[in-house]
Amino acid sequence: QIAVGIQKELDFPGWYTNVLIKSDMLDYYSVSGCYILKPWSYSIWEAIQAWFDAKIKEMGVENAYFPLFVSAKVLEKEKDHVEGFAPEVAWVTRAGNTDLEEPIAIRPTSETVMYPYYAKWIQSHRDLPFRLNQWNSVVRWEFKNPQPFLRTREFLWQEGHTAHLTKEGAGEEVLQILDLYRRVYEELLAVPVIPGIKSEKEKFAGGLYTTTIEGFIPTTGRGIQAGTSHCLGQNFSKMFNIVVEDPNAGTGESSSKIFVWQNSWGLSTRTIGVMVMVHGDNKGLVLPPRVASIQVVIVPCGVTAKTSDELRKRIPDECDALAKKLKKAGIKARADLREGYTPGYKFNDWELKGVPIRLEIGPADLDKEQTLSVRRDTGEKAPIKMANVVEDVGKLLETIQTDMFQKAKATYESRIKIVYDWKDFVPTLDNKCVVIMPWCEVEACEDDIKERSGKPALGEQVDERAPSAGAKSLAFPLDQSKYPKIEAGKTKCPACGRDAKRWMLFGRSY
Numbered sequence: 001q002i003a004v005g006i007q008k009e010l011d012f013p014g015w016y017t018n019v020l021i022k023s024d025m026l027d028y029y030s031v032s033g034c035y036i037l038k039p040w041s042y043s044i045w046e047a048i049q050a051w052f053d054a055k056i057k058e059m060g061v062e063n064a065y066f067p068l069f070v071s072a073k074v075l076e077k078e079k080d081h082v083e084g085f086a087p088e089v090a091w092v093t094r095a096g097n098t099d100l101e102e103p104i105a106i107r108p109t110s111e112t113v114m115y116p117y118y119a120k121w122i123q124s125h126r127d128l129p130f131r132l133n134q135w136n137s138v139v140r141w142e143f144k145n146p147q148p149f150l151r152t153r154e155f156l157w158q159e160g161h162t163a164h165l166t167k168e169g170a171g172e173e174v175l176q177i178l179d180l181y182r183r184v185y186e187e188l189l190a191v192p193v194i195p196g197i198k199s200e201k202e203k204f205a206g207g208l209y210t211t212t213i214e215g216f217i218p219t220t221g222r223g224i225q226a227g228t229s230h231c232l233g234q235n236f237s238k239m240f241n242i243v244v245e246d247p248n249a250g251t252g253e254s255s256s257k258i259f260v261w262q263n264s265w266g267l268s269t270r271t272i273g274v275m276v277m278v279h280g281d282n283k284g285l286v287l288p289p290r291v292a293s294i295q296v297v298i299v300p301c302g303v304t305a306k307t308s309d310e311l312r313k314r315i316p317d318e319c320d321a322l323a324k325k326l327k328k329a330g331i332k333a334r335a336d337l338r339e340g341y342t343p344g345y346k347f348n349d350w351e352l353k354g355v356p357i358r359l360e361i362g363p364a365d366l367d368k369e370q371t372l373s374v375r376r377d378t379g380e381k382a383p384i385k386m387a388n389v390v391e392d393v394g395k396l397l398e399t400i401q402t403d404m405f406q407k408a409k410a411t412y413e414s415r416i417k418i419v420y421d422w423k424d425f426v427p428t429l430d431n432k433c434v435v436i437m438p439w440c441e442v443e444a445c446e447d448d449i450k451e452r453s454g455k456p457a458l459g460e461q462v463d464e465r466a467p468s469a470g471a472k473s474l475a476f477p478l479d480q481s482k483y484p485k486i487e488a489g490k491t492k493c494p495a496c497g498r499d500a501k502r503w504m505l506f507g508r509s510y
């Protein structure tokens, strides 16, 4: 039985991995925490890559490739950058029967790999802005329960690393990239995200500030960090001595050096996991047309033992001709002419794989010169005149893309609850919602909120590898105007009573 067989609302983790396997997106691998990305999911990553790569190239970013390995000396160049992450670093200690003199780390991220060379290559302010990106994979040997796409020991991503003359120049790019990330989710994956700024506690410790796009998984009511764009300030340029002459210094003055202002930004194959979780249903994947490698599948119907020889040939031929016609118009269509499978079996199969539109052609459709369209997202059926099929299918794909986004956006917005009183905080989380509240921005309060909202039931065994129950701060939404004005000195933080400063999203998260 090829249907998913596990209900999304009843066993979400089971549903998730089942859908990924049965839709042929991935296969398990012999090393724990690692998965094989099969064409059905890899083609989604390729669609994301193609779109994002073109956009950053328009900005003047160039792709490069740096080595996978980084020496301990270089990786640990700056303690506070790595200390919190050290347990996740994977090391090569042996080649064949020979132990290595020095253990060599596999990159968990490439700041320390790249920046010694930024120091060498960036000499003058004319070299700025300096912008390189890598499409690569990184390794983080996490011990928390792995989840395909969301938390894996190796994952594919892009990591952009740029250098600027001024803080403002860097800051402008941080937000430009963050908006590209938002568009990858909202325009390609039909997944709504909230752009914002991380708290001091949640930001990348090695940087100056972290901007983020926060996604939401309705089934669990958990937030998920969907992409990050950091301003590193001058922290790394001071560590690695990446300096340029001050262009404004008069000639002859003592050479005044400027430490460059840097950014680093990353988006990973986590994008695919979020898309599956947000859109999938109990029949399997639901793919947004913009990233579907097959947008339309055409299935011959009504061919039975009693069907005339003429029709038995004509119906598949019509399906094939229609597929060719749609492909010629740039629509990714496939005729499923497999022998020995019933139409019903094929319907199930393509629904499992999340193909946005199914077109059926049977004897009655031929008579009426039409095809019957079936939407994967809503199941809605509608006949389409063959005379207009290219235009109508094209429009239907756009409609599906928009409807999927609007539906997910409405769900997300319905799960964001304003909280003014602490008594409402935990019940809101327990209702699978996230909290938006006027917050004091005091880190001790943040710790207290996590503690007070995650208390395990009395005597309950806490498994630190289980997803946390405590609420974290997710982001200060960039758009604060959506929420009531915070009266300085009047509006109080619901958790601690101090003066509130900005609206902050809190939620349980991945």
Ligand SMILES: O=C1CCCN[C@@H]1CCCn1cnc2ccccc2c1=O
Residues within 6 Å of the ligand: 081, 082, 085, 086, 088, 089, 108, 109, 110, 111, 140, 158, 159, 160, 204, 206, 228, 230, 264, 265, 266, 267
């Ligand atoms: O997010 C991004 C975006 C892409 C470039 N890197 C930044 C910051 C990465 C933060 N990070 C994350 N895990 C790590 C794991 C081990 C060692 C170091 C790190 C580490 O620096």
